[in-house]
Amino acid sequence: TQLLEQSPQFLSIQEGENLTVYCNSSSVFSSLQWYRQEPGEGPVLLVTVVTGGEVKKLKRLTFxxxxxxxxxxxxxxxAQPGDTGLYLCAGLARGTGRRALTFGSGTRLQVQP
Amino acid sequence: EAGVAQSPRYKIIEKRQSVAFWCNPISGHATLYWYQQILGQGPKLLIQFQNNGVVDDSQLPKDRFSAERLKGVDSTLKIQPAKLEDSAVYLCASSLGLGGGAYETQYFGPGTRLLVL
Known part of the structure; x- marks a missing residue:
């Protein structure tokens, strides 16, 4: 089983602060995606990274x-209050033949105005 | 373009009862996924369909859970009988390709929140 561990589990910060969320595994992934999930909704894809060392930017978000x-x-x-949500990383494991994503447990972010 | 539709949005049942969830994926999407998301955890894949065939059901508790995707479009997920630990959000997702592509995007529905008492 390929496990993705995310840290921290919870983060509450003030508007304007910077933060970093981590996603770690002992397994190698062909690709890794980040999703954001808001209450009562399904996850929405933010970005996909494929190449080792790859950096992608999406406005104020850097992956x-x-x-x-x-x-x-x-x-x-x-950070802005609109960034509040559950951030999930999900990986496509390499060499397993599986064609489905493995999700981490998520980081719940709350940005206070 | 319409998104992934799921119904019902909420369901409360007693343990040992049966329940069914319905999912209508984005038109033309070949792959459909059902996930279980327990409070405080990330989604866990239950079953993956490619068109109307099962690709991966290794984490589906087959003694109580069943799923089908008739004609490769809509899908239903059933739990019979339900247990307390089945309380969770059940998410349906679909993707255009066959699954496994590095840049493949999964589009999620809003989920069905199940509470088993």
Whole structure:
């Protein structure tokens, strides 16, 4: 079983602060995706990273895939209340033949105005 | 473009009762997924269909859970009989391709929140 561990589990910050969320595994992933889920809704894809060391930016969000493709991070600059939600990383395991994503347990972010 | 539709949105049942969830994926999407998301956890795949065939049901508790995707479009997930630990949000997702593509996007429905008393 390929496990994805996310840290921290909970994060409550003030508007304007910066934060980083981590997603770690002992397994190698072909690709890794980050989703955001709001209460009462399904997850929505934010980004996909595929190449080791890859960095992608989405406005104030910066995503990085580790060189060994076992870990990833999400950095938010100047957080806003609209960033509040559950952030999930999900990986497509390499070499298993599985064609479905494995999700981490999530980081619940609350940004206070 | 319409998103993934699910019904009902909420369901409360007593243990040992039966319950069924319905999912209508995005038109033309070949792959359909059912996930279970227990409070405080990430989604866990229950079953993956490619068109109307099962690709992966390794984590489906087959003694009580069943799912079908008739004609490769809509899908139903059934629990019979339900247990207390089945309380969770059941998410349906669909993707255009066959699953396993690095850049493949899964589109999720809003989920059905099940409470088993």
């Amino acid at each position: 990085q895939f580790g060189d060994a493709r076992k870990d990833s991070s999400l950095h938010i600059t100047a």
